[in-house]
Amino acid sequence: MTHQYPALTAEQKKELSDIALRIVAPGKGILAADESVGRMAKRLNQIGVENTEENRRLYRQILFSADSRVKKCIGGVIFFHETMYQKADDGTPFVQMIKDKGIVVGIKVDKGVVPLAGTDGETTTQGLDGLSERCAQYKKDGADFAKWRCVLKISNNTPSALAIMENANVLARYASICQQNGIVPIVEPEILPDGDHDLKRCQYVTEKVLAAVYKALSDHHVYLEGTLLKPNMVTPGHSCPTKYSPEEIAMATVTALRRTVPPAVPGVTFLSGGQSEEEASINLNAINTCPLVRPWALTFSYGRALQASALSAWRGQQDNATAATEEFVKRAEVNGLAALGKYEGSGDDSGAAGQSLYVANHAY
């Protein structure tokens, strides 16, 4: 507590900071294409496609063959381990295809959730063993950022103090190790949208969780300028009877972030959770038109919310590949506009009508 033993040199800091800024450059966000094998099974199942390594390769190829239009709106792509080492039909490694578009390559490095004994079904996330060596290898293989997802849930007794503290700590260890290996850590403390809690409850919990995360990052000497945050938006639970407007979601979300995320963090890249493609874009746009001062980039790191239409356009048929890629490009461009607060919605005039729904921030 009294002396500094610098964790990073000036050069290391600059490299990390540059990478982070490239990912969240204005109008850009992240394609989260890091679904695990099991998660991809669910997605492919929904369109009647068998979950084989080849089908997963073909599907990611559809996303990665997007043309230069995505350069303006995609700053980074998160890969799953398997995908890092796959190639396109013409033999070009996927990592190469992405880097050739000037997009930064990222890698999911956590190893999933494990139970916390003595809690009400809460979890922490594993993956720290040998993480340093894995990071060094991924860096050699083309990755410049990583992602680690922790999960918390809202119920009568959760999240508990232990769950918050343990997940914050494991996120900080992960972040510290990444930075030692030249990798920008995306810190993801997801609070699930499951439940019937209201917007205020989610805001309260999100503020507590994020305060713990940033205290842990400080304790672990993590260089904030070389990190990104991937939080949930502040929303009501899925079964909450009260409906809220995008402006209310935006105000609650930005207020929570302003109270907890130091301005040194270059960007906040929201997860889409259970939101539909359009919902995720509209909410992101409202966040970027919120009248409060926002000192970080506020953008997207979407999985489903970028891919749902592409998946259903593809349905496993190679004849549909071009149409599927086009669906992805469309969503990418929409979210690029939302990241700038310039998306006007898919037809309904939510733009002007939405402005008047902002509630004065003192209510939050």
Added chain:
Amino acid sequence: MTHQFPALSPEQKKALSDIAQRIVASGKGILAADESVGTMGNRLQRINVENTEENRRAFREILFSSDASINQNIGGVILFHETLYQKDSSGKPFPALIKEKGIVVGIKLDKGTAPLAGTNGETTIQGLDGLAERCAQYKKDGADFGKWRAVLKITSTTPSQLAIQENANTLARYASICQQHGLVPIVEPEILPDGDHDLQRCQYVTEKVLAAVYKALNDHHVYLEGTLLKPNMVTAGHSCPKKYTPQDVAVATVTTLLRTVPAAVPGICFLSGGQSEEEASVNLNAMNQSPLPKPWKLTFSYGRALQASALAAWVGKSENKKAAQDAFRKRAQINSLACRGQYVVSGKTDTAATQSLFTASYTY
């Protein structure tokens, strides 16, 4: 951790937020005129004036009876208990004299340091006993904000974990109690400039201290939009052989704040510590000229650095009243310019000479 039991109603939040915004309105800062009897004794001794209640009253009257236009530069005045109940020569209570100029009245609330056993001469602050009742009374008597000064020091073994955590906790308790009674708490975790440590060391310690302070404020459910921060600038220790420029101080200070102070905090009002009047203004100016982002106001809460010249002009003689007021107004105006990064140091050449002394921010 799971449920919110709101500490404040929306109306209470708005009232606190409005007060804080008024104090740090553009170009305005705070006059710290809350020297205790003992500290005033030191000041008066230097100008050979006896430390009597009347002399203390007379000097404060000189400051508070400045022309109303001082309200362009001064947003708040911190008073000591004795002073809150004193009157000017016409019988007008000081709080009324100050408030009629549109300036907010504040009150020092702490009761000084107490030792932390088992540490290397470290302290915590007392004053929590009956604080709620005292706040309620002060609010009735005209105060709208409070101030509480915690003290930490840098040596090879300090500040210790205990000192940081204990001082952060008492600051948070004080802040919570203030807000319950409509007083905006100014949170002051001063790290003394004594010592031979360099700029980097001070930066490291300040980052750790501020991270602990904001975690404690969050734990205690303090409404950040209704608080102000009064930190030390990040400087080298007084006996550090190495010299730094105002730009070095500015970059180190703002970087530290960006890494630790949430954007929800409306204003940061620096203490002047051992700095001369001019030094304190030049450093504040450099911060406001810095290209680094600043989502909070960066202003002053100066005691000595606003009053030294006025004291020297007064030397206890009532015929010097105008000269003393002129000296005070001059420093107030200079610091007001410094808040906007518009203070041009007279006698110095253009800024080109100082530009080359910038150290790249990523080193910090």
